[in-house]
Amino acid sequence: xxxxxxxxxxxxxxxxxxxxxxxxxxxxxxxxxxxxxxxxxxxxxxxxxxxxxxxxxxxxxxxxxxxxxxxxxxxxxxxxxxxxxxxxxxxxxxxxxxxxxxxx
Numbered sequence: 001x002x003x004x005x006x007x008x009x010x011x012x013x014x015x016x017x018x019x020x021x022x023x024x025x026x027x028x029x030x031x032x033x034x035x036x037x038x039x040x041x042x043x044x045x046x047x048x049x050x051x052x053x054x055x056x057x058x059x060x061x062x063x064x065x066x067x068x069x070x071x072x073x074x075x076x077x078x079x080x081x082x083x084x085x086x087x088x089x090x091x092x093x094x095x096x097x098x099x100x101x102x103x104x
Contacts, residue, residue: 006022007022008023009021009022009023010022017037018035018036019034019035020033020034021033021034
């Protein structure tokens with residue numbers, strides 16, 4: 001088991017296709033976003049306990065289809081992703097800048 005201290009906005013990558021983003025919380029609660037393929041079964045322990053199920057194959061909790069996102073929400077997500085890509089490119093360019101290495 002891995003124990004980490006994280007700040008709001010930080011995230012963990014699990015394998016190649018799962019991202020867990022910590023969005024904040026309080027003394028008793030933690031807010032997380034999980035970005036994973038739909039084929040992954042992600043269930044809170046309280047849901048498993050409520051339905052008397054143990055985690056494992058064949059005990060997947062079936063979820064309802066997500067509602068369609070509004071056009072406004074899609075635009076906000078697109079803007080966030082574009083800004084994140086720009087920031088990553090700027091950081092990469094700064095790391096690869098040969099003048100930076102020599103104090104220029």
